[in-house]
Amino acid sequence: MMRKFLLLFGSLGLILSSPAFAQVHEFMLDNGMKVLVKEDHRAPVVVSQVWYKVGSSYEPNGITGISHVLEHMMFKGTDKHGPGEFSRIIAENGGRENAFTGRDYTAYFQQLEKSRLAVSFELEADRMRNLTLPPEEFDKEVKVVMEERRLRTEDKPRALTMEQFNAAAYVSSPYHNPVIGWMNDLQNLRVDDLRPWYARWYAPNNATLVVVGDVEPQAVLQLARQYFGPLKPSELKPVKPRREMAQHGLRQIKVKAPAKLPYLLMGYKVPVLRTATEEWEPYALEVLASILSGSDSSRFPRELVREQQIAAGVDVGYGLYSRQAELFVIDATPAEGHTLEEVQQAIEVQLERVKTEPVSDDELARIKAQVVAGKVYELDSLFYQAMQIGMLETVGLGWRKLDEYVDRVRAITAEQVKAVANKYLIEDSLTIAVLEPQPLAASKAVTKPLTKNNKQGSKK
């Protein structure tokens, strides 16, 4: 494999000139697969990622979680490579690999010493179209996913609250459903549900290959043509928009679960880059989120945690790169001796302030300084760079949006921050969830010395 790769370089006589640092090279294969390559010659390594335009937001009810289960099954073999072979071969080449599923994408990656890139291409191309989906493997793997759901959600009171919160806030948007799927849907999922899902979405014209590392773009293109080029494209039917319906007033829910600490979630419906009518608005929301929370000098940690000491923690979550409209989420844990109501009131006072007073020049300057520095720091991780490129491409924004980020954020004014606060942080589009802790079973410890006779798991 390694040999083939080296020969390829030699025989094509490519000029290995390296273009400007940090530039993305974009190519399109004849079958519609997009190839994006970014050179980074700091170390003799490469990260390769294949991104598919499918995730939980593509799923109809009844089969929620299917994209993620399919992601697991992608390691269970093709005609050419049996179950587990993929991972074995990557490991034998010193690679690290994994995959992840989100609302808007499913992606597979390998990190390798640079000469092994062809190994990754061959295997990824193979499983893009030739997955066997053995029923006996499915039966075991769907159990693994149910254990994963128990681990990540069922036994974590905050995660459970977040899941209920999303289900209340989003009604017609597919973001209503958890990425991992509802337990009942997982219990009733069959391997035959996966076959059409795989056939529909796993095709070169629905995929983007992202390669970042110590590589030469034309050589990567040649290699991509060799392995991915022969794959047949699918006919892709357009996806229905499934936009979230308008909300007509406050929604509030309560979640009861065994826990020690109460927890508050407040989410306002806001646009993202793909849905915004004014393109500056999502950037203004980014700045607003940073004014409130995120670094130690922002308002929530300073005023609610350190000065008023009403909250043990308050955070803001907003991402402007989703496919569908998002929530501007504030989550908080009360400090000892304070209630959720008090925390909520204190948050509301802060929100009122950003609606009425312009944020200070110093605050804006700090956020902009962090954004500029962050752009340099992110170059320390190949994986992060590839992740950003792949995500923006896959949600339909295009990787070029990444280059605009710093300038767009720097252009945001105090007036614009105030304007988005007034326009979007309104009660009629708000959903609130509270976690009301239920008693945990008394944790009585039992310690037993074990004798030879009763020791666990002895061989019979």
Add this chain to the structure above:
Amino acid sequence: MTRMQKTFVILVVAVLVVGLMFVGSRKTEKTQQAPVSQNGLQIETWKTGNGARVMYVHAPQLPMVDVRIVFDAGSARDGDTPGLASLTNSMLDQGAGEWDTNALAERFDSVGASFGSSTARDMAMVQLRSLTDAALLDKAMDTLVAILQQPHFKESELQRLRKQTLIALKNQQQSPSTIASKAFFKALYGDHPYATPTIGTRESVSRLQRQDLLAFYKRYYVAENAVVAIVGDVDKAQAHQLVEKLLGKLPKGKHAEALPAATPLAQAERKLLAHPSSQTHILVGQLGMKRNDADYFTLYVGNHILGGSGFGSRIMEEIREKRGLAYSSYSYFSPMRVEGPFVMGLQTRNDKRDEALALLDQTLRKFIEEGPTAEELEHAKKNITGGFPLRIDSNRDIVDYIAMIGFYDLPLDYLNTFNQKVNAVTIEQIKDAFARRIHPDRMLTVMVGKGVEE
């Protein structure tokens, strides 16, 4: 970390990954590293006038620098007040020099620097990432100097952090994995300083006073007890200046005392803790190895095959791949100053816990009796050595590595001889080391879940 940077981290966390890969190898080989040229990593080291050890790697490719200062001031130094080391470390940036907590945070944020501090059992650290533009770096460094040399330990800030810690402790009580891990350390280490949780206990944190923190700071945050790691776009002369500025005025002091030896369990023990979770969290283990253990590479490679390398490792095969019993299943050695733990772990639905526990035991026994196959060993070596460049492919990874090498006094060529040492490991050595070191009849088993007490 700024919120903007955090956005992507959150996205990554919000997505579901097919497996918790390399759980074991990550913990074993604590830092993942990053590589460099064919000559390996060029580490330069020297001591400051007052005795701090400096580890430096020149990485001029990006206009940024990472600085990490590690003190032998982890929770192993807590004495009879668990949480002291951690609280002392957390107080460093809560007011220092001429600045209060808010002013310190503003100073870092205004130059886009990211500051962090943390405490583990062996070490306490502070770290800074900054751009190397002179004006920005100077402001960040002046701030860090105050944090290291002139922390206030103000009473009002201490009260706040104490309350925060108590909330964090409550949060841990709703996490079965944290409950299991704390019970495991407590039972395994008994009277040893590793037994107590780094965060402390409710009782101890409630009674810690300002003078306790001040005394701890004066004893342990001294030059002789410090290792500084620097990686970035600063030349050696600049690195010298930086270190002198940061630590030059710290008292010389003395290195921390040697830690007591840990005593292995005399017999098997079980800790069963009821928790209303749908899964039982299982940890099985015993004392493992030291960071500079003579058997380090043998146990590391052996564990890679047993349960340290995710898919393809024996535990993962038996528990997850063959039976679908768990999402995550692994084994690891956590090498520390004194013997850190050897742990096998998984989480499975409550009604499968006996089956899963028996499988862990069988898998371990078989591995100790038979050792790895030649094919397994060959495969593990290819995996570990072939992926070597990935270990040190970022400044972040390099800082992790050189700080660790400096702190534990590993040879400077640790990384450059890494592959060679891995390749030298034999089946017989693995069998021998596991037989000598790992005792299936004297394991500690911790289970947290519903109905475990029956």
